[in-house]
Amino acid sequence: MAGTFRFSFGPWNIHTGADSFGPPVRKPLAFAKKLEFYRELGFGAVQFHDDDAVPGLDELSTLQAERKAKETARLLKSSGLAAEFVAPRLWESPRTVDGAFTSNNPADRTYARERCRKAVEIANRLETDLIVLWLAREGTYIREAKDSKWAVERLVEGVNRILACDPKIRIGVNIESAHAILAGLDPAEEMGFALASRKLFTVHLNDQNGLKFDQDKSFGSVDLRRALNQVWILDRSGYGKNGEWVGLDVKAMRTQPAPAVKHLRNSREIFLRLLKVSRGLDESKIASLVRERDYEELDLYIMERLLGK
Incomplete structure (x- = not known):
């Protein structure tokens, strides 16, 4: 059952660029001003x-x-x-x-x-x-x-x-990609666990480069295959059919000029492109390779699809 996808984010995702290591680099925007970007960006x-x-x-x-x-x-x-x-x-x-x-x-x-x-x-x-x-x-x-x-x-x-x-x-449960990665877990597996319990009420999609501070990088910007697997499990499980939103929790690069909203656009766009890849997979081919236990061939097939072949 295919999912139905609508997108959300929090006002904190449009921010001044301040972090633990440095002061703000952009002027703060009023809440009402931030709202103007939502529809423009597809949220x-x-x-x-x-x-x-x-x-x-x-x-x-x-x-x-x-x-x-x-x-x-x-x-x-x-x-x-x-x-x-x-x-x-x-x-x-x-x-x-x-x-x-x-x-x-x-x-x-x-x-x-x-x-x-x-x-x-x-x-x-x-x-x-x-x-x-x-x-x-x-x-x-x-x-x-x-x-x-x-x-x-x-x-x-x-x-x-x-x-x-x-x-x-x-x-219910809100699985965040980066939090799962920081815990040494696979975000797609954590989503699957919550979906099996019918308790995945929302998600926070982002990305993470290693076991360091919570980076909230743009979705798919570190590991496209890991991102694909999150899109794949959400879609095949019918996520969104009960009104759930695809939530993002991503930070703009500190170097980005104001208003610094492209990270939101990029994350949504990567999700939709990976959704197209996921839905374009040959399910009969995958099923055949699984039956044959030929996971090496399946591994190559997924990588080729990610590379556009």
């Missing part, structure tokens, strides 16, 4: 952190946050865009230094739960039922500081509390 949905939609969320009253969320919803609608998901930003507050759901401080865990409740309310205002959790601070520097069994129980408790906020909310 239909916006990924949100909660404070992308409602800046300064922690300092706002419930009424103020609601007003700002409604304002963002109106801006989306006027731009002809949808919200794909909302992710509570649980890793930048001083109250989550030791983790959010798994902090050793009960007050910090309460803060995390409240922040997630606000994210659900924002998601409702933006008319999306998908919450993404990035458990960025939930580990520990030393094992003795945090009981792993207790930590997993707190994570489960946190997820259950989010689900209790609204029966429509979905929390």
Whole structure:
């Protein structure tokens, strides 16, 4: 069953070029200005952190946050865009230094739960039922500081509390290419695992050159065959038929002049070109080579297709 593919990215993917090793090299763009690029580049949905939609969320009253969320919803609608998901930003507050759901401080865990409740309310205002959790601070520097069994129980408790906020909310799996690679895993295999469990609710496609910092390189820019396998598993599994989006999480090169959006265009274009390659594969030939256990010939066949032969 072929997939149906629509594309999304987050406003953080149009950025100033600042990183751990240097200051900004481009001027920041207002959120409304960033939205102007979505349709132009072929994207239909916006990924949100909660404070992308409602800046300064922690300092706002419930009424103020609601007003700002409604304002963002109106801006989306006027731009002809949808919200794909909302992710509570649980890793930048001083109250989550030791983790959010798994902090050793009960007050910090309460803060995390409240922040997630606000994210659900924002998601409702933006008319999306998908919450993404990035458990960025939930580990520990030393094992003795945090009981792993207790930590997993707190994570489960946190997820259950989010689900209790609204029966429509979905929390599934978001496989990111670079994160899988950094963990020494194959992104396509991780997607297959989630698809088999019917829990792949979104993806973050990008690329990664080795086991270093999270590079978020343009999709397919490091390993085209690895990228092809991700496109192949998504397409043959009918990804997108239930409304899922193909999400990108890619960074522009620091050297790129403003507005630095070609990395988004390039990633989408590479996906679509690899989709054409994938759909052009001779399935009967592949099946025959698999039956014969002639994987060397299959290896060459795939490489030839990638080379345009």
